[in-house]
Amino acid sequence: MANTSSQEPTEPDAFTSAEFAAWRGLLRLHSMVTRELERRLVADGVLSLGDYSILITLVGAPGRRLAMSELARRRLLHPSRVTRVVARLEREGLVSRESDDSDARSVQAVLTAKGLERLRAAQVTHHGAVRELYLGRLTEADRQTLSDLLEKAMPGVVSADVWPPYE
Amino acid sequence: MANTSSQEPTEPDAFTSAEFAAWRGLLRLHSMVTRELERRLVADGVLSLGDYSILITLVGAPGRRLAMSELARRRLLHPSRVTRVVARLEREGLVSRESDDSDARSVQAVLTAKGLERLRAAQVTHHGAVRELYLGRLTEADRQTLSDLLEKAMPGVVSADVWPPYE
DNA sequence: CAAGATTGAGAGGTCAATCTTC
DNA sequence: GAAGATTGACCTCTCAATCTTG
Numbered sequence: 001m002a003n004t005s006s007q008e009p010t011e012p013d014a015f016t017s018a019e020f021a022a023w024r025g026l027l028r029l030h031s032m033v034t035r036e037l038e039r040r041l042v043a044d045g046v047l048s049l050g051d052y053s054i055l056i057t058l059v060g061a062p063g064r065r066l067a068m069s070e071l072a073r074r075r076l077l078h079p080s081r082v083t084r085v086v087a088r089l090e091r092e093g094l095v096s097r098e099s100d101d102s103d104a105r106s107v108q109a110v111l112t113a114k115g116l117e118r119l120r121a122a123q124v125t126h127h128g129a130v131r132e133l134y135l136g137r138l139t140e141a142d143r144q145t146l147s148d149l150l151e152k153a154m155p156g157v158v159s160a161d162v163w164p165p166y167e
Numbered sequence: 168m169a170n171t172s173s174q175e176p177t178e179p180d181a182f183t184s185a186e187f188a189a190w191r192g193l194l195r196l197h198s199m200v201t202r203e204l205e206r207r208l209v210a211d212g213v214l215s216l217g218d219y220s221i222l223i224t225l226v227g228a229p230g231r232r233l234a235m236s237e238l239a240r241r242r243l244l245h246p247s248r249v250t251r252v253v254a255r256l257e258r259e260g261l262v263s264r265e266s267d268d269s270d271a272r273s274v275q276a277v278l279t280a281k282g283l284e285r286l287r288a289a290q291v292t293h294h295g296a297v298r299e300l301y302l303g304r305l306t307e308a309d310r311q312t313l314s315d316l317l318e319k320a321m322p323g324v325v326s327a328d329v330w331p332p333y334e
Numbered sequence: 335c336a337a338g339a340t341t342g343a344g345a346g347g348t349c350a351a352t353c354t355t356c
Numbered sequence: 357g358a359a360g361a362t363t364g365a366c367c368t369c370t371c372a373a374t375c376t377t378g
Contacts, residue, residue, distance in 0.1 A: 002244055002266035004324075008280075008283060009283060009284055009287040010287070011204055011287065011290055012287060012290050012291050012294070013290075013291070013294055013295075014294070015297075016307065016310075018299070018310035018311045018314060019224050019297075019302050019308050019310055021310070021311075021314035021318075021325045021341055022301075022302060022305070022310040022311075022313045022314040023297055023301070023302065024324075024325060025313075025314045025317035025318060025324050025325040026193075026196070026197060026200075026301070026317065027197075028321075028324045028325070029317050029320065029321050029324045030194075030197040031195060032321060032324065033193075033321075035243070038346065050367095050368075055296075067338080067339095068338075068339065068340095069337080069338055069339075076198055076199075076202070077199060077369075077370095078369065078370050078371075079338075080321040080339085080340070080342085080369085080370075081339075081369055081370075082339090082370090083355085084340090084341095084342085084369095085368090087340095100220070101340065103337095103377080103378075104198065104376080104377055104378085105337065105338045105339070105376065105378070106337095106338060106339085106377095107338080107339065107378045110231070111177075116175060116176060117176055120176040120177070120178065120179060121302055123179050123180075124179050124180070127179070127180055127181070128180075130182075130186075130190055130364075130368080131186070131194075133321065134189075134190070134193070134320050134321065135186050135189060135190065135320070137320050137321070137322075138189070138316065138319060140183065140185050142316055142319065142320075143183075143185035143188070144188075144189075144313065145184060145316065146187045146189045146192070146313070146316045146317075146320075147185060147189045147192045148269055149305065149309055149312065149313045149316075150188075150189070150192035150193065150196050150313075151188075151192060152304055152305060152309065153196065153301050153302070153304050153305050153313075154195075154196050154200075154300065154304070155304075155308075157192050157195045157196045157199065158188045158191060158192040158195070159273065177365095181340090211371070215345095215346095217345095217346070217347095234361095235360070235361065236359080236360055236361075244347080245347070245348050245349075246349095246360075246361065246362085247347085247348075247349080247361085247362070247363075247364095248346075249361090250348055250362055250363085251346090251347095251362090251363095252360065254362095256376080270354055270355080270356075270360085271335085271354080272354065272355045272356065272360045272361070273355095273359095273360060274360080274361065274363085302359095329347075335378105336377100336378085337376100337377085337378075338375105338376085338377085338378095339359090339374100339375085339376085339377105340373105340374080340375080341370080341372105341373085341374075341375095342368100342371105342372090342373085342374100343366080343370105343371085343372090343373105344369105344370090344371090345368105345370080345371100346364085346367105346368080346369080346370100347366100347367080347368075347369100347377085348365105348368100349364105349365090349366085349367100350363105350365085350366105351362105351363085351364085351365105352361100352362080352363075352364100353360105353361085353363100354359100354360085354361085354362100354371080355358105355359085355360085355361105356357100356359075356360095
């Protein structure tokens with residue numbers, strides 16, 4: 001009495017081959033680039049990728065400072081994560097925490113001179129790796145086409161200065 | 168004696184605007200899509216994204232089974248992570264572990280009928296979300312152009328069946 | 335009571351060390 | 357000795373609960 005009516009469930013509404021390629025390519029490229037980038041930054045002994053992303057966000061802000069909550073929003077991190085990372089960066093002297101005169105609830109994370117130095121040093125490795133691993137094989141026109149497609153796929157993903165919550 | 172020679176370090180070899188856009192777009196799109204995808208899958212109560220990626224890898228393998236180490240390689244996960252995830256999936260009845268007759272060191276992770284059901288259920292949400300969040304606003308030609316660019320940026324990222332170690 | 339920040343608990347992930355089998 | 361799998365230690369990150377200030 002083998003298998004009278006054992007139909008296995010089949011894949012619902014499967015991806016087309018172009019859908020599959022665009023999805024797989026995004027996942028793999030992102031994974032490969034960020035892993036290798038992290039590895040190189042840590043090998044340099046300068047900054048981890050996570051710390052880099054915090055400092056690069058601060059350096060672009062007016063006064064090189066941001067409220068913890070704003071830093072969390074821009075980096076898509078949970079506020080509690082920012083609390084702990086900034087605490088460590090402060091112990092390392094790369095960031096300081098200052099209170100906000102106009103709102104005593106708010107804490108400002110401020111990039112220090114030492115933090116700026118470290119960031120600049122890390123950027124050599126960072127930019128080099130991103131170019132070698134990802135951007136380097138593309139022409140400038142390719143890069144433009146690619147970012148246009150990403151923007152078309154998810155409006156705002158390239159253009160928006162401050163990242164909005166998803167919904 | 169303020170600031171006699173305080174020149175702040177400037178950004179070394181900065182990205183062009185197209186480089187910046189292609190890099191920022193990749194990071195943000197990936198982050199937004201995977202976060203929201205994970206949220207929806209968990210909200211469904213069917214599978215997490217991590218579990219999904221394990222089951223989808225098994226379902227495509229011959230006999231719906233893979234050695235733990237091969238599973239780790241294909242998912243770009245550390246073997247120790249696979250050990251613990253598969254142990255939990257086995258407790259939940261979605262995967263079973265079998266020994267390999269031809270090599271007593273090897274453990275095979277095998278997708279169960281229950282695991283296949285859960286995977287198929289999750290795929291409805293998964294495919295729907297990936298299309299809504301990422302692929303849906305692109306034409307089929309756009310998707311092809313995009314995956315071609317990803318493949319050009321990192322050869323093998325789309326085409327390679329089994330993922331090679333980076334170096 | 336809402337918003338900003340922090341804390342404790344717990345999941346997801348890596349690395350180094352170990353154990354078994356080739 | 358090297359490869360496959362596992363364990364313990366540790367880091368990253370999120371969520372729920374709490375504390376303080378608007």
